[in-house]
Amino acid sequence: MTALASPFLLPHRRRKRPLDDSHFHGPQRHRRRRLCLCPAAFPSPPIPPEAASSPAFDMGGFLSFLRGKPRHDDAGLGVYRGWVDVRSRDLSVATAMEDDDAGFGPRLVVRRRVGDPRKAALEAAAPRPRVKREPYYKEALERMRSHDKRLGELASLVNLEEEKLAELRKAAEPPKEDLSELFTPLTAEEENEVHNCLFGRGSSTEILALHEPSNIEVSREKFRCLRLTAWLNDEVINLYLELLKEREAREPKRFLKCHFFNTFFYKKLACGKNGYDYKSVKRWTTRRRLGYELIECDKIFVPVHKDVHWCLAVINMKERTFQYLDSLGCVDHHVPRVLARYIAEEVKDKSNKEIDTNTWHEELVDDIPLQQNGWDCGMFMLKYIDFHSRGLSMSFSQENMEYFRKRTVMEILRLRAD
Amino acid sequence: MSKRSRSAMSSAGEEVEASTLITLRVKDNEGVRITCTMRRTDKLRVLIGFYLDMVTPTDKGKGAAVAAAAGGGVFMHYGRCVTGNRTPADYDMEDGDEVSFFPDGTRTMPVTLTVKDNKGRRVTHTMRRLDVICTLFRLYFDMLPSTAPREGVFMYNGREISFYQTPEKCDMNDGDEITFHLFSKPSTFVTLTIKGSTDDGGRSGVVVTRPMRRTDELQRLIDYYFAMVPTDDQNGEWAVTYGGRQVGGEETPADYEMEDGDQLRLVPASKPSRFVTIDLLTMVKAKRTYTLRRTDKLQGLMDLCLSREPASMYRHGCVLIYEGRRVQDSQTPDDLKLEDGDTIHAIARQVG
Numbered sequence: 224m225t226a227l228a229s230p231f232l233l234p235h236r237r238r239k240r241p242l243d244d245s246h247f248h249g250p251q252r253h254r255r256r257r258l259c260l261c262p263a264a265f266p267s268p269p270i271p272p273e274a275a276s277s278p279a280f281d282m283g284g285f286l287s288f289l290r291g292k293p294r295h296d297d298a299g300l301g302v303y304r305g306w307v308d309v310r311s312r313d314l315s316v317a318t319a320m321e322d323d324d325a326g327f328g329p330r331l332v333v334r335r336r337v338g339d340p341r342k343a344a345l346e347a348a349a350p351r352p353r354v355k356r357e358p359y360y361k362e363a364l365e366r367m368r369s370h371d372k373r374l375g376e377l378a379s380l381v382n383l384e385e386e387k388l389a390e391l392r393k394a395a396e397p398p399k400e401d402l403s404e405l406f407t408p409l410t411a412e413e414e415n416e417v418h419n420c421l422f423g424r425g426s427s428t429e430i431l432a433l434h435e436p437s438n439i440e441v442s443r444e445k446f447r448c449l450r451l452t453a454w455l456n457d458e459v460i461n462l463y464l465e466l467l468k469e470r471e472a473r474e475p476k477r478f479l480k481c482h483f484f485n486t487f488f489y490k491k492l493a494c495g496k497n498g499y500d501y502k503s504v505k506r507w508t509t510r511r512r513l514g515y516e517l518i519e520c521d522k523i524f525v526p527v528h529k530d531v532h533w534c535l536a537v538i539n540m541k542e543r544t545f546q547y548l549d550s551l552g553c554v555d556h557h558v559p560r561v562l563a564r565y566i567a568e569e570v571k572d573k574s575n576k577e578i579d580t581n582t583w584h585e586e587l588v589d590d591i592p593l594q595q596n597g598w599d600c601g602m603f604m605l606k607y608i609d610f611h612s613r614g615l616s617m618s619f620s621q622e623n624m625e626y627f628r629k630r631t632v633m634e635i636l637r638l639r640a641d
Numbered sequence: 642m643s644k645r646s647r648s649a650m651s652s653a654g655e656e657v658e659a660s661t662l663i664t665l666r667v668k669d670n671e672g673v674r675i676t677c678t679m680r681r682t683d684k685l686r687v688l689i690g691f692y693l694d695m696v697t698p699t700d701k702g703k704g705a706a707v708a709a710a711a712g713g714g715v716f717m718h719y720g721r722c723v724t725g726n727r728t729p730a731d732y733d734m735e736d737g738d739e740v741s742f743f744p745d746g747t748r749t750m751p752v753t754l755t756v757k758d759n760k761g762r763r764v765t766h767t768m769r770r771l772d773v774i775c776t777l778f779r780l781y782f783d784m785l786p787s788t789a790p791r792e793g794v795f796m797y798n799g800r801e802i803s804f805y806q807t808p809e810k811c812d813m814n815d816g817d818e819i820t821f822h823l824f825s826k827p828s829t830f831v832t833l834t835i836k837g838s839t840d841d842g843g844r845s846g847v848v849v850t851r852p853m854r855r856t857d858e859l860q861r862l863i864d865y866y867f868a869m870v871p872t873d874d875q876n877g878e879w880a881v882t883y884g885g886r887q888v889g890g891e892e893t894p895a896d897y898e899m900e901d902g903d904q905l906r907l908v909p910a911s912k913p914s915r916f917v918t919i920d921l922l923t924m925v926k927a928k929r930t931y932t933l934r935r936t937d938k939l940q941g942l943m944d945l946c947l948s949r950e951p952a953s954m955y956r957h958g959c960v961l962i963y964e965g966r967r968v969q970d971s972q973t974p975d976d977l978k979l980e981d982g983d984t985i986h987a988i989a990r991q992v993g
Contacts, residue, residue, distance in 0.1 A: 438967045448992070457960070457991040461967070487962050487988050494924075503922075503986070507965030509896055510856060528991040573895075575827060579788060601993055 405610075405619075409629055417632045421450050432635050437465045441635060449632050451625060455533065455601025460526065461485045463605055463631060466640035467612060479521045481612045482513070486526045489536070493561050501568050508569065517566070518574045524608050527558055533604040534558075537611060538566055543583045550594040550603035559585045595621040602627055662736075663729050667692045667716070669742040679729070686725030689716060692742065714744040752808050756781040756795070758821040768808065775804035781821065793823040831855050831894050834904040835866045835881070846907070853894070859905075860890030866907065880910040887980065917974045920984045923950055928984075933974055939985075940970035946987045957990040 409417065420431060420443070427444040434440070439462045448456045464483040471478040484507075491503045510516055517523060523538040536558045537546040545559035563580040570578045594603050602624050610617055619627070634640045664678045665688055675695050677688050716723040718732055718740050753767040754777055764781045768774075782791055795802045797811060797819045830852050837846035849866045863881055881888045883897055883905045894903075918932045923946060931942060939961060947959050961968035963977055963985050979985075 438969045438972070440969070454992050456957070485965065485967075486991050487960070487986075488965070490988060490991075491962075491986060504965070506896075510893075528993055531993045533993045575829065577790070 405615075406623065406626070408626070409633060413633050414629070416636065417629045420446050420632055420636060432462065432638060434462050434465055434638060437461065439465065446632060446635075449628050451628065452596075452598050454531070454598055455605075457486045457528075459631070459635065460533075460601060460605065462635055463640070464524075464526075464608070466634060466638065467608065470640045471612065478612050479614055480519065481522045481524060482508075482515075482517055482520045483608065484523070484525045486528055489525050489527050489558070489561075492565055498557075499561055499564060501565065504565075505572065508573065510573065516570075516574050518570045518576060518578075522611060523566070524611070525558075525562060526604060526608075527555075533600045535604045535607045536562055538562055539586075545583060545585045546588050547585075548588050548591055548604075548607050550591075550600045550607075552593050556585070591617050592620050594624075599624045602631070605631065663734060663738075664736050665729065665734060666737070666739045667742055668739055669696075669744065681730045681734075682728050684725060685716075685723055685727055685729065685732075688740070689723075689725050714742055717741045717743060752813055752815050752817075754808060754813060755816075755818045756821055757818055758793075759823070770809040770813075771807050773805050773807055774802060774811075777819070778804055790823055793821055796820045796822055827855075828901075829854055829856075831899055831903075832901045833862055833894065833899060834902065835862055835907060836904055837866070837870060837907045838879075838909060848904075855895040855899075856893050858891055858893060859888055862905070863890055879907050882906050882908055885981075889978075917979050917983075918981045919974070919979055920982070921946060921987060922984055923987045924955075924989055935974045935979075937973060938970065939968055939972055939974070939977075942985070943970065943987070950987075955989045957992050960988050960990055962986040962988055 423443075425443055427442065427447075429443045430440045431443055431446060432441040439458055441458050441462060445456060445458050448454060448459055464485060468481075468483050471481060488504060488507065492500060494500060495503070508517055518540065521539075521541045523540065525536040525538065527534040527536050532549075532551065534550075534553075534555070535548040537544075537548065539546060545562055547555055547558055549555070563583060567578045567580045570576050591607065592603070594600055599621065606619055606627060607617070610619070661680055661682075662678060663681050664676060666674060666676045667688060668674050673692075673696055675692050677691055679687060718734065718738065721732065723732065723740055751767050752770050753765060754774075755763055755765045756777060757763045762781075762784070764777070764784050766777045766780050768776060778795060785791065797813065797817070800811075802811060802819060831854075832850060832852040834848055834850045836848045847866075847870045849862075849869050851862055851865050853862060859881070881890075883899070883903070888897070888905060914935075916932050917935055918930060921929045921931055921942065923929070929949075931945070933939075933942065943959055943961055946961075947955055950959075963979070963983070968977065968985065
């Protein structure tokens with residue numbers, strides 16, 4: 224290219240030079256010729272060639288540089304213009320021959336001869352770069368196409384991996400469902416709702432939750448017992464037990480058939496003269512009121528309140544067992560005895576059947592999670608009931624209590640336990 | 642006799658010491674013979690007590706024995722009744738005389754009793770007549786299987802025997818049987834009677850009897866009555882009462898603990914009284930009776946309860962409970978359908 228380009232450029236420069244020379248040298252030569260004719264013949268010939276050659280070369284180089292750039296920019300146009308210039312130069316050269324001396328004539332003739340092979344060279348060189356460039360584009364396209372193929376392969380790989388992941392997730396979902404349901408984190412909206420309920424501004428006597436079947440209304444002040452480090456009160460506990468009962472009635476297959484006594488039941492049962500008073504609670508569990516009888520239940524939950532502490536007693540009708548769960552790990556043998564006497568009398572009175580509670584077992588539950596502070600006994604009792612009513616093992620601990628408090632607030636606000 | 646006594650007196654006169662002593666004998670029809678020497682001026686109570694002590698050994702004192710003997714038999718001496726307050730001299734007894742004892746139906750031998758029940762079990766036990774009979778009952782209970790029911794009564798000659806009576810007190814004889822009757826379970830059916838109101842013409846109300854399940858609604862019985870007596874249905878509105886309380890049709894005999902033969906009365910429906918009298922049972926087992934207007938809010942009752950109780954009792958407040966349900970402050974007796982005699986419990990709020 225360079226070899227080809229250089230003669231391509233050089234003839235242009237040379238051709239331009241004659242034009243320039245003709246333009247500049249015309250009047251100068253005329254003047255010089257007059258001067259030459261006027262002065263002596265010997266000193267005049269050596270001075271004009273030197274003066275003419277030096278400005279001609281300078282001007283030619285400058286013009287060639289200026290014209291060179293557009294030529295590079297417009298390859299086809301440049302060639303075409305070059306061609307047109309050659310023709311015009313040919314004509315100009317002819318005029319110059321006529322005007323110029325014999326000394327300049329042989330130079331022009333030499334240029335013409337050189338111009339023809341240059342044209343041939345240009346003609347030969349012109350298609351070559353075109354031919355080379357087009358294959359380059361094709362090669363680029365082929366490369367792109369190859370990349371596309373690779374992308375396709377990657378896409379298929381991604382699909383395969385996604386299918387594998389889906390299968391793994393499907394395989395993993397069933398065992399996690401129960402636990403995820405029990406420990407489902409609250410959404411941002413729910414968190415905000417709970418926060419507004421516990422710490423929001425508003426009248427403390429504003430009723431935020433009203434449960435009509437049980438006549439329990441929970442005000443904002445009552446909800447504050449579900450804050451961290453606060454003790455639970457009977458409204459919140461009794462309302463949550465009512466929600467658990469509704470949950471079981473809503474989905475009888477998922478939950479055991481249970482009965483949830485309210486927190487005042489054991490207080491009335493155990494406050495008689497001899498520490499036992501059945502008549503006070505006889506009308507609490509009529510079939511008309513409950514819709515069922517206690518003997519039909521799998522488990523009966525009795526919350527036990529001890530001055531400032533909440534415990535739980537469970538009558539397991541299916542396994543014929545009395546359980547006593549205390550989040551402080553204490554043991555009380557009096558509660559199961561009172562409940563044994565009660566359940567025998569209740570079943571005899573309501574269902575006309577005999578239960579020999581002497582053969583029942585009193586199970587001392589000693590592998591339950593225990594509380595590690597002084598304010599979570601109520602929440603522990605609620606969670607004992609929740610997990611027992613599902614038939615699950617106690618898989619929670621003290622660290623979950625903050626979450627359970629928030630979840631309990633949310634469930635009470637919506638009057639629906641999940 | 643007189644000769645003997647005269648000769649004895651003459652011989653006694655000869656020996657001053659011998660005349661003051663006398664040897665007497667007591668015999669009964671069972672062949673018991675006891676002999677006792679005593680002074681002529683001693684009271685015969687000594688002889689009688691000695692005999693009873695020998696015949697009926699018991700932990701009771703002599704006074705009780707004498708009292709029992711006095712009621713149970715008689716001592717005779719030649720056709721005259723002998724009492725413990727007299728002396729041998731009073732009865733002109735001679736040395737070697739005999740006193741006869743005739744028991745008044747009282748046996749001194751042990752008695753063998755049997756307890757039987759409707760399952761064919763028989764438990765026999767021989768015991769003293771003056772022992773308490775609970776030893777026999779305890780033996781019967783011990784012989785029972787551990788799972789057998791033990792609630793019932795012991796019957797003898799149509800009377801119930803308590804644990805601390807004695808065979809003698811019950812006039813039991815050797816070989817008698819005591820029957821143990823179990824308390825029967827309440828049946829699932831109950832026969833109830835509903836009686837109409839007295840007619841203007843003085844004719845008594847119609848009585849309709851119908852058996853029904855304890856768990857059926859009483860509305861069926863009421864409908865049955867009006868089906869049997871259409872004229873009463875045409876006369877106007879009625880209210881059914883039982884035990885002085887109005888009965889709701891959706892309630893059941895079990896709710897009112899009705900038994901066979903109980904009667905419901907049909908009375909003309911009148912406006913219920915504007916007042917209701919209820920009992921308030923507080924934490925200190927104090928039962929107070931209040932008469933409220935049916936339209937008053939029960940918050941007043943709660944405030945009254947709080948004002949009369951120690952402040953420390955209801956530290957966190959008070960809750961009214963009616964049949965296991967919480968009572969709201971804004972509710973009225975009409976909302977809870979309270980009737981006269983109902984009980985409301987006041988319980989302290991629980992926090993923990």
